[in-house]
Amino acid sequence: MIDKQSKIFIAGHTGLVGSSIHKKFVKKGFKNIVTIPRKILDLRNKKNVESFFKAHNFDAVILAAAKVGGIKSNETFKSQFIFENLEIQNNVIYNSFKNNVKNLIFLGSSCIYPKYSRQPISESELLNGHLEKTNEYYAIAKIAGIKLCQSLNEQFNLNYKSLMPCNLYGPNDNYNFETSHFFPALIRKIHNSKIKDEKKIEIWGNGKPKRELLYVDDLADAVYYFLKKRTKENLINIGNGKDKSIIQYAKIIMKYLNHHCKIKLNSNMPNGTPQKVLNVTLAKKLGWTSKISLEKGLDLTYKDFIKRY
Numbered sequence: 016m017i018d019k020q021s022k023i024f025i026a027g028h029t030g031l032v033g034s035s036i037h038k039k040f041v042k043k044g045f046k047n048i049v050t051i052p053r054k055i056l057d058l059r060n061k062k063n064v065e066s067f068f069k070a071h072n073f074d075a076v077i078l079a080a081a082k083v084g085g086i087k088s089n090e091t092f093k094s095q096f097i098f099e100n101l102e103i104q105n106n107v108i109y110n111s112f113k114n115n116v117k118n119l120i121f122l123g124s125s126c127i128y129p130k131y132s133r134q135p136i137s138e139s140e141l142l143n144g145h146l147e148k149t150n151e152y153y154a155i156a157k158i159a160g161i162k163l164c165q166s167l168n169e170q171f172n173l174n175y176k177s178l179m180p181c182n183l184y185g186p187n188d189n190y191n192f193e194t195s196h197f198f199p200a201l202i203r204k205i206h207n208s209k210i211k212d213e214k215k216i217e218i219w220g221n222g223k224p225k226r227e228l229l230y231v232d233d234l235a236d237a238v239y240y241f242l243k244k245r246t247k248e249n250l251i252n253i254g255n256g257k258d259k260s261i262i263q264y265a266k267i268i269m270k271y272l273n274h275h276c277k278i279k280l281n282s283n284m285p286n287g288t289p290q291k292v293l294n295v296t297l298a299k300k301l302g303w304t305s306k307i308s309l310e311k312g313l314d315l316t317y318k319d320f321i322k323r324y
C-alpha cells in the first residue's frame with residue numbers, strides 16, 4: 016500500500032512530466048519523495064544506478080526520465096532514442112525489482128501503437144502491425160519497457176504499470192524548434208509571429224495529421240491514481256479520447272493570442288502518423304478521467320511560456 020509516508024523515487028523530476036508529477040505528490044502531502052539531478056546520477060550508468068537503489072529502500076518508483084523529442088530529433092538521433100531509453104528503463108526497472116520495489120509506473124507514449132491502428136486505439140492494438148517510421152526506434156524501446164514490466168508482474172506478482180499518454184503539453188515544456196513536440200513549437204511560432212508583427216507561420220508537413228492533447232497535470236493525476244490502485248491490466252491508455260488536426264490547433268492558439276496569420280505548409284518535412292487518438296475506455300472503467308480543458312490548459316501553458324521566453 017502506498018501512503019503519505021511511502022518512499023517514492025521520481026526519476027526525471029526536471030522534465031515536463033516529472034515536474035508535474037512531483038508537484039502533484041507534494042500537494043497530496045507525500046513527505047518522502049526522492050529526486051536526483053542527472054549530473055549526479057545519469058540513469059544510463061548501470062553501476063551508479065545499482066548503488067543508488069541499494070542505498071535507498073523505495074516503496075514505489077515513477078519513471079518519467081527518458082530521451083524524448085519531436086519528429087525531427089527522433090529521425091535524426093535514431094540510435095540514441097533506442098539505446099538511451101533502453102539503458103535508462105532497464106536500469107531503473109531492473110533495480111526496482113532487485114530491491115523489492117512493489118509498485119512502479121513506467122511511462123510510454125501513444126507512438127507504441129501501429130501506424131494504421133483502428134481508431135480510437137485500444138490497448139489490444141499493441142504489436143498488431145508496423146510502427147510509424149519516424150518514431151520507430153523510440154517506440155521499440157518503450158514496447159520493451161512495457162513487456163519488461165508485464166513479465167515481472169506475471170512472474171513475481173508485482174504492481175508495475177505502464178501508462179500510455181497521448182501528446183502532452185503544459186508548464187516546463189521544451190520550446191526548442193529542433194527537439195520540441197508539435198504543440199509547444201506551434202505556441203512559440205505563433206508567439207514569435209505576433210511579437211515580430213509577421214503575418215505568417217510555417218507548419219511542418221501538410222498540417223492534416225490529427226493529434227490528441229492532454230494537459231500534463233491530468234497525466235500527473237493519472238499517475239497518482241494508478242500508482243495506488245491494483246489492477247490486473249498492466250497497460251493503460253491515458254488521454255481524453257478527442258483529437259484535432261495540427262492546423263486546427265494552430266487556429267486555436269491564434270485565436271487565444273488574438274493574432275491571425277497565414278499558414279505556410281512545408282511539405283519537405285514529414286507528417287508522422289495520420290491519426291492516433293486513444294481509446295480511454297479502460298482508464299474510465301478503472302475510475303480515472305481527464306479534467307482540464309484545452310482552453311484552460313493553453314492559458315496556463317502560455318503564461319508559463321512567456322515567463323521563460
Ligand SMILES: NC(=O)c1ccc[n+]([C@@H]2O[C@H](COP(=O)([O-])OP(=O)(O)OC[C@H]3O[C@@H](n4cnc5c(N)ncnc54)[C@H](OP(=O)(O)O)[C@@H]3O)[C@@H](O)[C@H]2O)c1
Binds near residue numbers: 122
Ligand atoms: N512530452 C510528451 O508529449 C509525452 C507524451 C507521451 C509520453 N511522454 C512520456 O513521458 C516521459 C517524460 O517525458 P517528458 O516530456 O517529461 O520529457 P522531458 O521534458 O524531456 O524530461 C525528461 C526527463 O528525463 C531526464 N533524463 C533524460 N535522460 C536522463 C539520463 N540519462 N539520466 C537521468 N535523467 C535523464 C531529464 O533530465 P534533464 O532535465 O537533466 O535533461 C528530464 O528530467 C517519457 O517517458 C515520455 O515517453 C511524454
